Amino acid sequence: MMRKGTRLLLWTCVGLLLVGLIACEATMNSGGSSVTNSQTGAAGERTVSAEEKKLDEEVFPKDRVVDVKITIDEADFQDMLDNASAEEFKTASVDYNGHHFDNVGIRTKGNLSLRSVVQMSDSDRYSFKLSFDEYVNQTLEGIQKINLNNNYSDATYMREFLTYELSEQMGLPTPKHSYVNVYINGELWGFYLAVEQIGDAYLERNFGNAYGALYKGEMTGSGSDLTWLGDDLSAYTGLVQKSKSSNGDILIKMLDELNNGSNYEKYINVPDALGYIALNTLTNNMDSYIGANKQNYYLYENNGVFSILPWDYNMAFDGMGGGFGGMGRGDRFGRGADGAG
Structure with missing residues (x-):
């Protein structure tokens, strides 16, 4: 087993290398190289439109945790939980940080995380996909679909968030992301990471x-x-x-x-x-x-x-090997009053 001191030294070196890569990217951009995955200003920095600023402030804010309140027929929701592997859409109403929508599609989602929760007898804390345009022509500030990720097997709840943050700092075309508290029929279901689905709004913004x-x-x-x-x-x-x-x-x-x-x-x-x-x-x-x-x-x-x-980082920081944030089944998906498990 790797000693704590050795592991700390290893990840310090990794961190320094990453800082170097980010600095190199910034130097290249300021030196006149074009950034092909975004719209850029005269100084080579990415231009943020008024629409994107609103998206950052109201849908994916980084300075607070917003509420996502889902109202769905109880029988439909129970059927979705009982048949989670089918990943079939149900109809729901959604209040996303105060923005109200009816006729929103919601379903379970995931690969390993979905199969793992299905096999658990003590958890129903699935990841979900919200599809605002599934049944009617509507978007949330231009966003058609948002994934609500359950931070599977991550005691820190930070693997995916931090990796997307690093991706953003490196200048890669990164989906919008932020933390949310998910409520279902008035019950706090859990603390989730909301991630923008790769779609038209993302592509228009980055390309x-x-x-x-x-x-x-x-x-x-x-x-x-x-x-x-x-x-x-x-x-x-x-x-x-x-x-x-x-x-x-x-x-x-x-x-x-x-x-x-x-x-x-x-x-x-x-x-x-x-x-x-x-x-x-x-x-x-x-x-x-x-x-x-x-x-x-x-x-x-x-x-x-x-x-x-870049996409899907819930297994970053050695998540596949269990070297970071390993935890028991009950800790992973319990829905405590604080929404964090």
Whole structure:
């Protein structure tokens, strides 16, 4: 077992390395290099619109924990809990920090975290997905879907939040995120991390458009490791198309160049790709592209160039190995009065 002093020294070094990477990124940006994953001002800094400021203040504030109050038919909610693996949407009303919506879709979500809670006899504290536009044309300040993550197996409740914060500091295209208290039918259900779903608002904010090809890497198929499987797109079942259009054979061209060529910059945003790999390596997030499962990332094609998008960090900081924040089942998902477990 690693001694505490050795572990502290290791993570101090990791922290210093990360600070160096962030400083290097800032130096590159101030030196005139373009930041391709966001709209930038004259000094190379990201321009924040009035709409985004409102989003930061009212939906994803970092200076307070807001309330998300969900009202759902009791029978529908019980059916959702009893059949959580089905991940079927139910209809609910939602008050999100004072913004009221009817006809919102809600369902359970997750992979390992979902399966684990299903197997527990002493917990029903699932992660949830809110889909504001599931049944009617409505958004929450432009956001169509928000994930309410239960911080599975994380005693600190900070793994995912801190990793997204580091991602943001590194200049990567990071989803909006903040802590919330979730209430269901008047009962405090728990302390959650709200994370913006990769969607139109996110893409418009970070790339200036939302019409490019979007894919998600999933472990259940083949090709999510981005290796060459030939020019038949149907062979890449692990790269699931999430956009309405695919932009022809652009994905095949990127994979061909990545595996068989050398001009990577033609099809890949190399700085963001290196930043993504560095972030996952430094936080030891093995439930990602750098791990055995090759999953939990998005690829977005912007004018022929693919960027890798950071996603799903509940297993960061050695969560797969249990080296940080290990805890018992009762501690993980109890719904105490403070909402924190």
